[in-house]
Amino acid sequence: MASRVLARPPAFRSVGRSLLLTLPIALWSLLMFTPSFREPGRDRHIGSLAVILFMTTLFFLMMRTGKTYQWRRWFFVALGLLFPVGFIASLVAVRGTMSIPVERMVSGDTPFCYMVIPMLFIPAALARTIIFPGSILPTANNPHSIAIMIGIWLAMTLVVGKGWCSYVCFFGGIEEGFAAIPKRARIGRSVRKLDPRLRLVPWAILLFVVVLSAALFEPVYCMWLCPFKTVTEYPAVHSVETALQMGIFITLFAGLVIVLPFLTKKRTQCAYFCPFGAFQSIFNKINLFEIRFDREKCVDCTLCQTACPIMALSAESIREGKTLMNCMKCGACVDSCKKSAAVWHLKGTKVALKPERARLLFLYGAWAMATMFGGSILANSIATMLHWLPVK
Amino acid sequence: MVVVPISTGAGEALLLGLATGPVCLASCGPVVLPWMLVQPRGVRVQARQLSIFLAARLSGYLLFAATVWLAGSVIPRSWSGRSWLFGGVQVLLAVGLLVYAAGWPHTRCSFADSSADGSSRLVQIDEPPRSHRSRSHRSGAVTLGFLTGISVCPPFLVAGVRAAQLGSLADALLFFAVFFFGTAVWFAPFVSLGVVRRSSSFVTVARMVAVLLACWYAFAGGSVLIERAIYG
Ligand code: SF4
Numbered sequence A: 001m002a003s004r005v006l007a008r009p010p011a012f013r014s015v016g017r018s019l020l021l022t023l024p025i026a027l028w029s030l031l032m033f034t035p036s037f038r039e040p041g042r043d044r045h046i047g048s049l050a051v052i053l054f055m056t057t058l059f060f061l062m063m064r065t066g067k068t069y070q071w072r073r074w075f076f077v078a079l080g081l082l083f084p085v086g087f088i089a090s091l092v093a094v095r096g097t098m099s100i101p102v103e104r105m106v107s108g109d110t111p112f113c114y115m116v117i118p119m120l121f122i123p124a125a126l127a128r129t130i131i132f133p134g135s136i137l138p139t140a141n142n143p144h145s146i147a148i149m150i151g152i153w154l155a156m157t158l159v160v161g162k163g164w165c166s167y168v169c170f171f172g173g174i175e176e177g178f179a180a181i182p183k184r185a186r187i188g189r190s191v192r193k194l195d196p197r198l199r200l201v202p203w204a205i206l207l208f209v210v211v212l213s214a215a216l217f218e219p220v221y222c223m224w225l226c227p228f229k230t231v232t233e234y235p236a237v238h239s240v241e242t243a244l245q246m247g248i249f250i251t252l253f254a255g256l257v258i259v260l261p262f263l264t265k266k267r268t269q270c271a272y273f274c275p276f277g278a279f280q281s282i283f284n285k286i287n288l289f290e291i292r293f294d295r296e297k298c299v300d301c302t303l304c305q306t307a308c309p310i311m312a313l314s315a316e317s318i319r320e321g322k323t324l325m326n327c328m329k330c331g332a333c334v335d336s337c338k339k340s341a342a343v344w345h346l347k348g349t350k351v352a353l354k355p356e357r358a359r360l361l362f363l364y365g366a367w368a369m370a371t372m373f374g375g376s377i378l379a380n381s382i383a384t385m386l387h388w389l390p391v392k
Numbered sequence B: 001m002v003v004v005p006i007s008t009g010a011g012e013a014l015l016l017g018l019a020t021g022p023v024c025l026a027s028c029g030p031v032v033l034p035w036m037l038v039q040p041r042g043v044r045v046q047a048r049q050l051s052i053f054l055a056a057r058l059s060g061y062l063l064f065a066a067t068v069w070l071a072g073s074v075i076p077r078s079w080s081g082r083s084w085l086f087g088g089v090q091v092l093l094a095v096g097l098l099v100y101a102a103g104w105p106h107t108r109c110s111f112a113d114s115s116a117d118g119s120s121r122l123v124q125i126d127e128p129p130r131s132h133r134s135r136s137h138r139s140g141a142v143t144l145g146f147l148t149g150i151s152v153c154p155p156f157l158v159a160g161v162r163a164a165q166l167g168s169l170a171d172a173l174l175f176f177a178v179f180f181f182g183t184a185v186w187f188a189p190f191v192s193l194g195v196v197r198r199s200s201s202f203v204t205v206a207r208m209v210a211v212l213l214a215c216w217y218a219f220a221g222g223s224v225l226i227e228r229a230i231y232g
């Protein structure tokens, strides 16, 4: 894969123009990471510098080649793979284990995860209760507080909509990493033949966890269904119930995040399971950017449908010139289209009139957010790994 | 036994109902929501179904009120059979939801029906004869309403304890009837679900939710029953 991806890209823009377009992102990255250079710690400085270079270079390549998906994927997979490293390291440093002891839950020391957000609204509205054992404001033990994470989520969601699943979600990055390993899909065709109703499963899970969380006053998804507990934190196993929970987490992670993405080259967990992804789809309605299809150029070859990692295209939607509601704006369909019929689009403008301008506008917002949120996670994880290395 | 004057009891019941309505809504919502989503279109029809559901729920309440009042004097508060009842009702709710998810007996999902591009249509519901249909919906409303009416959610238990302390059976029944009206106010928004109903995707999602909830209730009720069977 590396040789294919690193092969000299076809020039879409001149080097000078690409550099010029990259300048705002380079400045933004510097702005974001300058504070970390003021703090002591060589590992932290190296981590920040690496991230500035990494994010700026990837953006330059997006400008130079006109392609989005493959360069975004380098960042996204790095995020998915490095996030657990930094997170687990900080858990082990603070509490000596990945499991959450009950007393930590009671004292509100559980880092807040955005997956809980859809489950918060009803209990908060009906009973003014936050059904998560975290603290609202940051504390010494828990900087990932509820208020901070909700603020980050809101800002990012307004900018990228469901693009969250391509530029922000470290969990999706893990899956994309496993999907990127094989050269071609072993059971790709079978996935396309799956009953299209299965695409509705994430909505059903969303509704299920929202109503049941309201009934039980606890975040049901986190307690019973989240595959990513396997690589983050989990309740300490001390009873049949907690053992069962752990069994469910591991089974879902192994099946939906490792095995199926590897066999299908699709993000199966995101496409067929994740309720937060379904929730984010709602915000595609208010987001300014989308992917459209120029029907005059489209020859219905369905290359784009094959390329889409989360089955957000159907033959019918392509005929209508649109994606399905769950499109995460990864750009794979646009990059795969040989007729330039799949285009980035700014809502309210004529389709395919200035698609590159729409892409640029979207990417500036998305990459700035990715640098700020994902970039700091990457820097932290790199610093952690350097700290572990025996040779200094 | 402490005898509570009925005038105090009615006001208290209404307040208790209104105050704990959101909790009732949260407890019964998981059952009502998917069920309402698969009901026929139209606010009027939905309102009728909801009324039948609530009436059945009221009868469940009254039955419970009568039982706790009668039991109040003879059975200690910590009666262990409560968890048998609790577990059994949850398992029955699971069965009821599964029946709805399957669309039995009058709705049928058409998996074989294919559109031009080879993908099967999202879902197709065969319409049963009108008379048949309304009878089926009515009996569903009655079953689920009754079962949620006797499911022992926290506010229900509080009301049960109060009813058991009242001086006569009539007072206990009245207490629960008033308590019921306090909670019922919170169910009104469900009528608006008729607006989204009949999008085939909504029906499919509602059925999937019903299956998931059935699994949950079966697990919750089953584990209570197993625990009681093992530990007594
Ligand atoms: S679908 Fe869920 S896990 Fe996948 S990227 Fe989106 S939020 Fe993350």
Ligand code: SF4
Residues within 6 Å of the ligand: A291, A307, A308, A309, A310, A311, A312, A313, A323, A324, A326, A327, A328, A329, A330, A331, A332, A333, A334
């Ligand atoms: S439709 Fe295109 S942009 Fe949207 S998720 Fe699929 S490949 Fe990515």
